[in-house]
Amino acid sequence: xxxxxxxIRSRFCGPDKSGNGGYVCxxxxxxxxxxxxxxxxxxxxxxxxxxxxxxxxxxxxxxxATIIAEGSSASLxxxxxxxxxxxxxxxxxxxxxxxxxxxxxxxxxxxxxxxAGDGMRIxxxxxxxxSMVAAPWLVDSSLAEEGEKTGAEFxxxxxxxxxxxxVLPVPEDKAIVLGExxxxxxxxxxxxxxxxxxxxxLQVEGRKxxxxxxxxxxxxxxxxxxxxxxxxxPLSAFAA
Numbered sequence: 001x002x003x004x005x006x007x008i009r010s011r012f013c014g015p016d017k018s019g020n021g022g023y024v025c026x027x028x029x030x031x032x033x034x035x036x037x038x039x040x041x042x043x044x045x046x047x048x049x050x051x052x053x054x055x056x057x058x059x060x061x062x063x064x065a066t067i068i069a070e071g072s073s074a075s076l077x078x079x080x081x082x083x084x085x086x087x088x089x090x091x092x093x094x095x096x097x098x099x100x101x102x103x104x105x106x107x108x109x110x111x112x113x114x115x116a117g118d119g120m121r122i123x124x125x126x127x128x129x130x131s132m133v134a135a136p137w138l139v140d141s142s143l144a145e146e147g148e149k150t151g152a153e154f155x156x157x158x159x160x161x162x163x164x165x166x167v168l169p170v171p172e173d174k175a176i177v178l179g180e181x182x183x184x185x186x187x188x189x190x191x192x193x194x195x196x197x198x199x200x201x202l203q204v205e206g207r208k209x210x211x212x213x214x215x216x217x218x219x220x221x222x223x224x225x226x227x228x229x230x231x232x233x234p235l236s237a238f239a240a
Contacts (some may be wrong), residue, residue, distance in 0.1 A: 019044035021178030022160020026153030159226035166199030167209035187223030
């Protein structure tokens with residue numbers, strides 16, 4: 001078994017006290033060369049040294065004796081709906097339900113209380129033509145790493161929150177949290193690029209809500225696709 005360490009910075013929160021699920025999954029998935037599936041088993045703590053352990057084809061993110069996340073290689077075949085245009089995505093975002101009620105308003109990806117240049121400011125709203133949600137994503141320069149290319153973990157993050165909005169609403173005393181995300185990254189986006197993110201519901205199984213999501217680059221080509229499982233939990237679990 002080999003290991004390394006990872007610290008999830010406070011900037012990349014979902015709920016105030018834990019990491020954004022998609023971002024964390026993306027950091028774990030970076031250990032695999034292709035599509036991967038990552039299951040979250042506990043809230044990822046912020047500003048804390050975590051271990052990344054590799055053993056028998058499985059990667060675990062560990063804090064003390066607690067397994068935070070567990071990932072493995074995966075295959076992902078998912079039929080993508082046609083992407084809305086950027087103007088259609090902009091119109092959809094104007095009706096984002098997170099503007100009216102958001103359990104985690106400082107979420108790095110979709111939190112309305114995050115300023116431009118700080119959060120990703122992806123605000124999915126219903127697409128007029130169907131049961132999907134969509135939003136524009138203007139890629140901020142602070143997310144770039146190699147030249148102007150952004151890290152794949154931010155594509156995972158975009159897939160995460162967008163898929164969550166596709167399976168709303170939930171009762172007022174409930175929230176949904178990411179349980180598992182499988183994703184395939186087929187390209188990259190660059191700083192300043194105007195992308196479209198898309199989410200659509202797949203099925204509901206009791207407390208589980210399953211959705212698909214995709215990121216389309218400025219050219220209109222898909223650069224990331226994912227399948228997410230969300231779990232309904234009491235909102236009181238996140239009380240200060």
